[in-house]
Every structure is written in structure tokens, then in C-alpha cells.
Amino acid sequence: MVRTRFAPSPTGFLHIGGARTALFAWAYARHRGGSFVLRIEDTDVERSTPEATQAILDGMRWLGLDADEGPYYQMQRMDRYREVIAKMLVEGSAYHCWCTKEELEAMRAGQEALGMKPRYDGRWRPEPGKALPAPPVGVNPVVRFRNPVGGGTAWNDLVKGPIAFDNTELDDLIIARSDGTPTYNFCVVVDDWDMRITHVIRGDDHVNNTPRQINILRALGAPVPEYGHLPMIHGPDGQKLSKRHGAVSVMQYDEDGYLPDAVVNYLARLGWSHGDDEVFSREQFVQWFDGRHISRSPSRFDFDKLRWLNGLYIKQMPDAELAGQLAARLSQAGVLPAAGDQESAGPDLAVVCGLLKERAQTLNELADLARMFFADHDPAAIGEAERDKHLTPAARAAVGGFAERLQALPANDWTAAGIAAALKETLAAHGLKMPQLAIPVRLLVFGSAQTPSVDAMLAATPRAWVLARLARWPESA
Secondary structure, eight states: OOOOOOOOOOOEESHHHHHHHHHHHHHHHHHOOEEEEEEEEOOOOOTTTHHHHHHHHHHHHHOOOOOOOEEEEGGGGGGHHHHHHHHHHHTSEEEEEOOOOOHHHHHHHHHHHHOOHHHHHHOOOOOOOOOOOOOOOOOOHHHHOOOSSEEEEEEEETTTTEEEEEGGGOOEEEETTTTTOOOHHHHHHHHHTTTTOOOOEEEGGGGHHHHHHHHHHHHHHHOOOOOEEEOOOOOOTTOOGGGGGGGOOOOHHHHHTOHHHHHHHHOOOOOOOOTTTTOOOOHHHHHOOOOOSSSOOOOOOHHHHHHHHHHHHHHHHHHHHHHHHHHHHHTTOOOOOOOOGGGGSSSHHHHHHHHHHOOOOHHHHHHHHHHHHHHHGGGGOOOOHHHHHSHHHHHHHHHHHHHHHHHSOGGGGGGGGHHHHHHHHHHHHHTOOHHHHHHHHHHHHHHSOOSHHHHHHHHTTTTHHHHHHOOOOTTOO
């Protein structure tokens, strides 16, 4: 059975590149009917934090990338790593090295002076007939993997195709530090072995680690997974995606008003394609994602496209569901009453969403627009130019007449059709055109000269609120 994994280090938040890696590994497992494993690689004790771990878990949950197993934590598996290292020392696939820091620095300097690639020279590597010096007193040894000295290490990468390394390019990797803690490349190997990982999908910054990990797996007699290395994500300028491009926590996209389904859709298209399809559900993505059609070139993050796609998802979301998303943001901003009072808060949020969602590309933009229904607008805040242009004596008289007609409407006529009829009657009575009345009404009730259809807007607002706002005319107008 196919088993994939996502193995982030909790030294920072889950960024957009890591999220895409997790998405591809998750989707491949789902496509093949397999399992997706979440593993937290927290052996970097100095830099790993509980906050970063929680940020990763929150990001995965928000994206809807549910793991079948885990999270596993490497720090809880130290005994297992030490057990494997002890076995390797006995079998001869690993050995102790007593080189001091000073010796290693001198070794590197000498090699660089000769124009050589710096590497460990194998001075403590046991060989038939080789006499090793006596271990120095007071020096704790590291443990090194006995890398093969001949031949090469090759694999057919799921993304990049055939890749090969000459084993002479790989020196004997440290698999346990002098304090006994195992190193990253070793822990990864044991974890992938124990967790029966069949396919490793990760960023191409790990390509150089792969031959080392394959050789350790072979030395352990463990099966070698298939590897697929995803190209990096670049910013719009073609440079590596960074904080200045918006490479922030995945949860920042939630705070900025993006929908998880839109982010997943966008990430899926970032380096992968299914014909010309641009908009699709995660169910369709899982159905299509067979590991092929992944680009070998870096992708460029296009924020405008993400905003466009998010706007499309907002427009397609049912109004009632969208209202649930909007309520949390408006409540947090203090626009809506507390949850217990929300039923008497006034406009139906689902109706509000239906009126405004065509104008928003993020939930935050939608929330800003929705404020016009709930805010107690101060007529004095209307700009002088708009007052002079729209709040004229003729408009004032018409607004008064319109308010009287609204007051007289039967309760069951407080609808867009009923209000539209009152508008037409008022325009006919005062000899005005629609903008001459509709714009003053918008300014007084909603604080904006630009809104969707004024009759629908008013119908969504409690009559008492509308009449109270229409009665407040700016003194300077």
C-alpha cells in the first residue's frame, strides 16, 4: 500500500512551500488509496518550539490535510535511533571517529588550499590491514556511516527523472554527534523505514540528501522508497520566495480572508497541471493527481491570481455558509453584538453576503463592505463634494417623501419590490431621475454612494434603521 509522509521541522511556521509539499504528498496517498503520515522532525532542540509545532498543526488542519497517522515526534524516538546505531556499529556499517573540531578545520583548510572539495578523509574509518591510532583521552567520538567507496547511487525521481551520484562524492556522514544525539539524515532514514514509507515527496533542496539516505537504507537492509523532488516556489520577480514576497505562515492567509479551498486549489496548480483546468475541487484534484504532470521548473507565486481565485470561491459559496465565515470576522471586529444577541442584530448576514459577495475577493473585503449595514453612519462624515453634489434641497424634499412612503408600507411589503415601487412613486412626485434620489439614500443609510441595487439593500436592512438614518440630514447640506 502507498504510504507518503510530510515531515516538517518545527523551527518556524508552515509556509506556502511546505503547504504545497504536504498537499502533493496527501493527494498522492489519497489518489492511490494509501495512507498519509504526519511526522514532526524536532531534533533541532535549540530552534524547535512548541509554538511552531502548533502553527504547523493549525495550518494542516485549516487546509484540510488530514493525516491517517501521527503526528509522530522524533524526540520521542531517540531510543530507537540509538538501538539502530548500536547495531550498525556491531555490524561494521558505522564506526566511531575521534577527530577534534580543530583537526577537521585543518583538514578542510588543507583540502581547499589544494583546490579540492572539502570532505572527511576517512582517517578513523576501519579498513582491512589499516592501523588506527589510539583514541585520544577526553574526546567523545561521533559515529559515522561507512559509505560505499565504489560505484554510484541512482534513482528514477518521480519529478526530475533519472538522477545519479558517484559514491566517491559522498564522504562518511556523521549519524550521531559526540553527545550521542542522532543527526537529521539518519533519523529520517529510520523513520521512513519504521513507518513503511513507500513514496517520499519533498522539496528539491533535499536532492543531495537522497543518495546518502538511500545508502544508509541499503546498509540496514531496508526497502528504498520512491523519491519525488518538487522544484522551489519563486516570487513574482523570479527570486526564491521570501517574507518580502508574502512567504508568511499559512494561517496568515486565513487572517487575510482567504478560503482554505481556494488556497488548496491555487497550490495544486503551482507546479502541476491537468490540461487547462484552473478551478477544481479538492476531490477532483485527488482523482487526477497520479504523480505525473509535475513541472520540473520552479513555479512563480502570483498573488493577483490567488486573489482572483479566492474571489471566485467566495462568489460560488452558498450565502448561508459564507455568512458563517463573515459573522466571526464581524464579531471579532466588534461590528456584531455578542453571540447571544445576534438574532436581534438586524440584517440577515446570508442576504448581506448575497448582495455584496460579487464585489469582494477576500473575506476581509467582504466584512469591510458589510459594515455599511451595521455601522451607525454619521452624516457629518459625508464628504463636502458629495454633500454639495447629491444632498441638495430637492433631494432633501424627495428623501422626506420617500421616508413617508416607506413608513406606510405594510410589513409584508418591506421587500425589494415594495421599496422599488415607493422609489418610483417618489421620483414621479418630485420630478427626479433615479440617481438624484438613490444616491442621497445610499449616502444617508449606508455611508457610500456606491452600493448594489438600493431597493435590495434597503430591503435587507430593518425598517427602523433605515428611517432613523434617512431622518438625519447633515446640517451643512
